[in-house]
Amino acid sequence: MGKKKIQIGLLGLGTVGTGVYKVIGRRGEEMEPQVGARLEIKRILVHNMKKERHGIDQRLLTDQWEDIVKDKDIDIIIEVMGGMEPAKSMILEALAAGKHVVSANKDLIAEHGEELLEAAQKSGTDFLFEAAVAGGIPIIRPLKQCLAGNEIDEVIGIVNGTTNFILTKMFEEGMDFQEALDMATELGYAEADPTADVEGLDAGRKVAIMASAAFRSRVVFSDVYTEGITKITAKDVAYAKEFDSLIKLLGVARNTAQGIEVGVYPMIIDRNHPLAAVRDSFNAVFVHGDAVGDTMFYGRGAGEMPTASAVVGDVIDIARNMQYHCSGRIGCGCYRTLKLKDFGEVKNRFFLRMQVRNEPGVLAAIANVFGGHKVSIERVIQRKAKAAKAELVIGTAAVKEYHMQDALKELGSMDIVSEVSSVIREY
Amino acid sequence: MGKKKIQIGLLGLGTVGTGVYKVIGRRGEEMEPQVGARLEIKRILVHNMKKERHGIDQRLLTDQWEDIVKDKDIDIIIEVMGGMEPAKSMILEALAAGKHVVSANKDLIAEHGEELLEAAQKSGTDFLFEAAVAGGIPIIRPLKQCLAGNEIDEVIGIVNGTTNFILTKMFEEGMDFQEALDMATELGYAEADPTADVEGLDAGRKVAIMASAAFRSRVVFSDVYTEGITKITAKDVAYAKEFDSLIKLLGVARNTAQGIEVGVYPMIIDRNHPLAAVRDSFNAVFVHGDAVGDTMFYGRGAGEMPTASAVVGDVIDIARNMQYHCSGRIGCGCYRTLKLKDFGEVKNRFFLRMQVRNEPGVLAAIANVFGGHKVSIERVIQRKAKAAKAELVIGTAAVKEYHMQDALKELGSMDIVSEVSSVIREY
Incomplete structure (x- = not known):
C-alpha cells in the first residue's frame, strides 16, 4: 500500500469544478476505506481571486498555475476549465511532471486525445476522461x-x-x-x-x-x-x-x-x-x-453533480492505481488503425417531405428520379390537397448518401417540386 | 510487463462455458494488443468425457480437477458450472493456489461471496463476478x-x-x-x-x-x-x-x-x-x-454470448492486473456494516383488488379497516356490478408492510369481503 493522503489540484471552479469540490468534500472520509487513502483538494486554480465563492475554502484558491504544477504533494490534477488553451498545455505539463490527470474536456480530447494519452503513457501516469462523454453515465x-x-x-x-x-x-x-x-x-x-x-x-x-x-x-x-x-x-x-x-x-x-x-x-x-x-x-x-x-x-449527460460523479470515479480509480503501483494500467486502447468511410458511402433510410404540384404524373416523375439514382421507395403518403400543391411524404430503403444527395439535387431543379421541406434519416 | 501468454482453466462447458470458449477463441489474437498477452484456454473440466462436443478441441477436456488446479501454467480459473458444490471448494482451492477466479455463479456468490472475496484477498488474487448479475450488462x-x-x-x-x-x-x-x-x-x-x-x-x-x-x-x-x-x-x-x-x-x-x-x-x-x-x-x-x-x-441478462461477454471482460481485467502486478486491486468493497431493515418496516404503496358484497356501507366499512391500520387510501375504483358482488380496486399511500398485512388479515375475516384477489406494490 502507498500513501495515506492523496492531494489534488483542481483547475477551474465553474459548475463542474464546484460539483467536484462538493463531492470530494462530503465523500472524502468515506473514500478512505475504499481506496486506502484520504482524498483532499489542496489547491484550486481560478481566474479571478476576488470573486465571492460561497462554501469554498478561500485559502485553497490560486491564480498561479505554478502553485499547482510545482507542488510535489499534488499527485492528481482535475481539469474542468474547458476549451483548448491553456487546458492542453497545462495537462501536458502536469503529465510530464508525473501527475495523473482527470479531464472532462470533450473539445480538447476529441481533437488532441491521442497526444494527451501518449504523453500519459510516456510518463507512466493515468489520463482519464469518463466525464467528457455523457456526463455521469459510465460509458x-x-x-x-x-x-x-x-x-x-x-x-x-x-x-x-x-x-x-x-x-x-x-x-x-x-x-x-x-x-x-x-x-x-x-x-x-x-x-x-x-x-x-x-x-x-x-x-x-x-x-x-x-x-x-x-x-x-x-x-x-x-x-x-x-x-x-x-x-x-x-x-x-x-x-x-x-x-x-x-x-x-x-x-x-x-x-x-x-x-x-x-x-x-x-x-x-x-x-x-x-x-x-x-x-x-x-x-x-x-x-x-x-x-x-x-x-x-x-x-x-451534464450538470454539476452528475459530471462530478464521473470525475470523482476517475479520481478514485487513479488513487487505487497509485496504491497498487499500477498507474497507466488502462491506457489509450487505440491499438489499431481502421480506415474511415467517406460519408457519401454511408447508407441510410430517408424520410422526405416535399411540396409538389397537384397534377397527374407528378408522383411518377418523382419516382423516376429516385429510380435513376438507385433510391428505392418503401412508403408514400400524399395528402389530399385542395389547392394546386400537395404534400408528398416518401420513405426510402437504405441508400448511399451520395445517391440521395444527387437525387435531391435533381428534384430541386424540377418545376413540379416547389420545395423539399425535410430530409431526415431513419434508424 | 509480465507474461506473453496467459493460460486459463475453464470449469464447465454448458451454455455459458461454450460461449466463453467461443469468445476467447475468436478474440484471442485481438486481445493481445489489449492486454499485452495472448489469452488461451488450456484445460476444460467436464463431467462426461464421452459426450460429443461440436467445435471444441477435445484434447483440452479433462474430468480431473487436479489436472487444472495443479497445473502451474494456469493462472486464471473460470467457474461456470453453477451450484454450490463442488464449485465453492474448487474456487477456494484455486484462490489458495494463487490462481485468479472469474465466476458467473450467482447462487454461490449471493450466499458465500464474503468468504470467497476474503480468500482472494488473503492470497492476493482477483475474484471477479460481473457475469453473476444481469448477464452481459456491466453493473x-x-x-x-x-x-x-x-x-x-x-x-x-x-x-x-x-x-x-x-x-x-x-x-x-x-x-x-x-x-x-x-x-x-x-x-x-x-x-x-x-x-x-x-x-x-x-x-x-x-x-x-x-x-x-x-x-x-x-x-x-x-x-x-x-x-x-x-x-x-x-x-x-x-x-x-x-x-x-x-x-x-x-x-x-x-x-x-x-x-x-x-x-x-x-x-x-x-x-x-x-x-x-x-x-x-x-x-x-x-x-x-x-x-x-x-x-x-x-x-x-442471460444467454450464452452475453454472459460470456461479461466473463471475458473480467478475464481481461485480471490479465491487465497480472501485467501490471496489481492483482487484488478491486477487492471486496464491503468496508462497512449497515443494518438490515425488517421487511415489516419497509414502506410501499399498494394496489389492492378485492371482491366485495354489493350493498350500502361496504366501502365505508373497508375504508374504516384501512384507517384503523394507518393505511391511507389514494384511489378507489368500484365497477358497476349487476350481481350481488362488486370488484373494488384500491390504491394506497405508502404504508409499512406490517400495517398492510394486519389490514389484509382483518379484511379477510370480514363477511362483506369474499376475496382479496390481488395485492401488488406500486413503485
Missing part, C-alpha cells in the same frame, strides 16, 4: 473494460441533453423548434449561444471519443459528419408520431467492413427502441457488441 | 468503480429475463400467466422447473449481490424478501394499463437511514419510467446515487 470504462471481449460494431447515442429536451417538448407538447429552444434557454438547459448544441457539434465531439474507445482506432472530431436539429419542424415530428416513431438527435458510430462511419444527425426512430424512452435532458448510449448484443447506458 | 464494475464517488441509495432491477418475458406477453398480448409461461417454456426462455425464476429466487440472489456492491455492506440471499409473479392475473395487468402503468418483477434495494431494504416482488410502475421500456427477456438495472442522480444499465 468509457464499460467500453474499454467491461465490453473488452467484444468486437463492438455500433455505438448510437443521445449525448446532448439540450437537443433532447427540445425534441421531447416538440414531440410531447407539439411545440415548434424555436418555441422549445426558448423554453430550454429559459430553464437554463440551453446556453445563450446554443450553436454547439443545436448544430450537433457538442454531440459530434462525444461521438469521436466514444468511437475511439469502442473501435480501438482513433477517431477525431473533424472525422464526424454533423447536422443539427434547427430544420426539424412540428410537422416532421407529427409525421414521425403517425409512424409510431419519434425524432432524436443521434450520434452514430459504426464499424463496418468498409470502414468506420461517424456522424451526428436527427433520426426517426421506432417508439419501441430503448433510445426512444430517453426523455427531456437525459442522455443514453446504445452499444452493440458481437457477444453482448444490445446494451444501453442511461442517465444525466 | 458490478460501474457500481464499484464508475459510481464510487456516490452514496448509492437505490438499486432497482429487472434482473430475470424469464419473468420479464412473461409479463411483457401478459401486457402486450393480454395473455394470462400460465399461457405466457407456456410460451416462455416453448421458446426456451423458461426452464422445465421454472420455480427459481417465477418465484423471484433467481432475482433475489442478484439483488443480494448488487446491494452488497452498491451499499458497500454485505447482503446475502437470505436477507432478501422474495415474492414471485404466479399470482399476477390478466385482470391486474389490464388495471395497470388503465392507470398508464405496467407490472414488472423488480429487485428493490434501498439504503435508508433506518437500514437496508432488499426485496423482489412484482410492482406496478409508471409507463414513463425508463424501466417500463424494458421488454421481453431484456434486463435493466436502475441506480440512484447522490451525485449522479438516476442512471440505468440495460441489456441481455
Whole structure:
C-alpha cells in the first residue's frame, strides 16, 4: 500500500469544478476505506481571486498555475476549465511532471486525445476522461473494460441533453423548434449561444471519443459528419408520431467492413427502441457488441453533480492505481488503425417531405428520379390537397448518401417540386 | 510487463462455458494488443468425457480437477458450472493456489461471496463476478468503480429475463400467466422447473449481490424478501394499463437511514419510467446515487454470448492486473456494516383488488379497516356490478408492510369481503 493522503489540484471552479469540490468534500472520509487513502483538494486554480465563492475554502484558491504544477504533494490534477488553451498545455505539463490527470474536456480530447494519452503513457501516469462523454453515465470504462471481449460494431447515442429536451417538448407538447429552444434557454438547459448544441457539434465531439474507445482506432472530431436539429419542424415530428416513431438527435458510430462511419444527425426512430424512452435532458448510449448484443447506458449527460460523479470515479480509480503501483494500467486502447468511410458511402433510410404540384404524373416523375439514382421507395403518403400543391411524404430503403444527395439535387431543379421541406434519416 | 501468454482453466462447458470458449477463441489474437498477452484456454473440466462436443478441441477436456488446479501454467480459473458444490471448494482451492477466479455463479456468490472475496484477498488474487448479475450488462464494475464517488441509495432491477418475458406477453398480448409461461417454456426462455425464476429466487440472489456492491455492506440471499409473479392475473395487468402503468418483477434495494431494504416482488410502475421500456427477456438495472442522480444499465441478462461477454471482460481485467502486478486491486468493497431493515418496516404503496358484497356501507366499512391500520387510501375504483358482488380496486399511500398485512388479515375475516384477489406494490 502507498500513501495515506492523496492531494489534488483542481483547475477551474465553474459548475463542474464546484460539483467536484462538493463531492470530494462530503465523500472524502468515506473514500478512505475504499481506496486506502484520504482524498483532499489542496489547491484550486481560478481566474479571478476576488470573486465571492460561497462554501469554498478561500485559502485553497490560486491564480498561479505554478502553485499547482510545482507542488510535489499534488499527485492528481482535475481539469474542468474547458476549451483548448491553456487546458492542453497545462495537462501536458502536469503529465510530464508525473501527475495523473482527470479531464472532462470533450473539445480538447476529441481533437488532441491521442497526444494527451501518449504523453500519459510516456510518463507512466493515468489520463482519464469518463466525464467528457455523457456526463455521469459510465460509458468509457464499460467500453474499454467491461465490453473488452467484444468486437463492438455500433455505438448510437443521445449525448446532448439540450437537443433532447427540445425534441421531447416538440414531440410531447407539439411545440415548434424555436418555441422549445426558448423554453430550454429559459430553464437554463440551453446556453445563450446554443450553436454547439443545436448544430450537433457538442454531440459530434462525444461521438469521436466514444468511437475511439469502442473501435480501438482513433477517431477525431473533424472525422464526424454533423447536422443539427434547427430544420426539424412540428410537422416532421407529427409525421414521425403517425409512424409510431419519434425524432432524436443521434450520434452514430459504426464499424463496418468498409470502414468506420461517424456522424451526428436527427433520426426517426421506432417508439419501441430503448433510445426512444430517453426523455427531456437525459442522455443514453446504445452499444452493440458481437457477444453482448444490445446494451444501453442511461442517465444525466451534464450538470454539476452528475459530471462530478464521473470525475470523482476517475479520481478514485487513479488513487487505487497509485496504491497498487499500477498507474497507466488502462491506457489509450487505440491499438489499431481502421480506415474511415467517406460519408457519401454511408447508407441510410430517408424520410422526405416535399411540396409538389397537384397534377397527374407528378408522383411518377418523382419516382423516376429516385429510380435513376438507385433510391428505392418503401412508403408514400400524399395528402389530399385542395389547392394546386400537395404534400408528398416518401420513405426510402437504405441508400448511399451520395445517391440521395444527387437525387435531391435533381428534384430541386424540377418545376413540379416547389420545395423539399425535410430530409431526415431513419434508424 | 509480465507474461506473453496467459493460460486459463475453464470449469464447465454448458451454455455459458461454450460461449466463453467461443469468445476467447475468436478474440484471442485481438486481445493481445489489449492486454499485452495472448489469452488461451488450456484445460476444460467436464463431467462426461464421452459426450460429443461440436467445435471444441477435445484434447483440452479433462474430468480431473487436479489436472487444472495443479497445473502451474494456469493462472486464471473460470467457474461456470453453477451450484454450490463442488464449485465453492474448487474456487477456494484455486484462490489458495494463487490462481485468479472469474465466476458467473450467482447462487454461490449471493450466499458465500464474503468468504470467497476474503480468500482472494488473503492470497492476493482477483475474484471477479460481473457475469453473476444481469448477464452481459456491466453493473458490478460501474457500481464499484464508475459510481464510487456516490452514496448509492437505490438499486432497482429487472434482473430475470424469464419473468420479464412473461409479463411483457401478459401486457402486450393480454395473455394470462400460465399461457405466457407456456410460451416462455416453448421458446426456451423458461426452464422445465421454472420455480427459481417465477418465484423471484433467481432475482433475489442478484439483488443480494448488487446491494452488497452498491451499499458497500454485505447482503446475502437470505436477507432478501422474495415474492414471485404466479399470482399476477390478466385482470391486474389490464388495471395497470388503465392507470398508464405496467407490472414488472423488480429487485428493490434501498439504503435508508433506518437500514437496508432488499426485496423482489412484482410492482406496478409508471409507463414513463425508463424501466417500463424494458421488454421481453431484456434486463435493466436502475441506480440512484447522490451525485449522479438516476442512471440505468440495460441489456441481455442471460444467454450464452452475453454472459460470456461479461466473463471475458473480467478475464481481461485480471490479465491487465497480472501485467501490471496489481492483482487484488478491486477487492471486496464491503468496508462497512449497515443494518438490515425488517421487511415489516419497509414502506410501499399498494394496489389492492378485492371482491366485495354489493350493498350500502361496504366501502365505508373497508375504508374504516384501512384507517384503523394507518393505511391511507389514494384511489378507489368500484365497477358497476349487476350481481350481488362488486370488484373494488384500491390504491394506497405508502404504508409499512406490517400495517398492510394486519389490514389484509382483518379484511379477510370480514363477511362483506369474499376475496382479496390481488395485492401488488406500486413503485
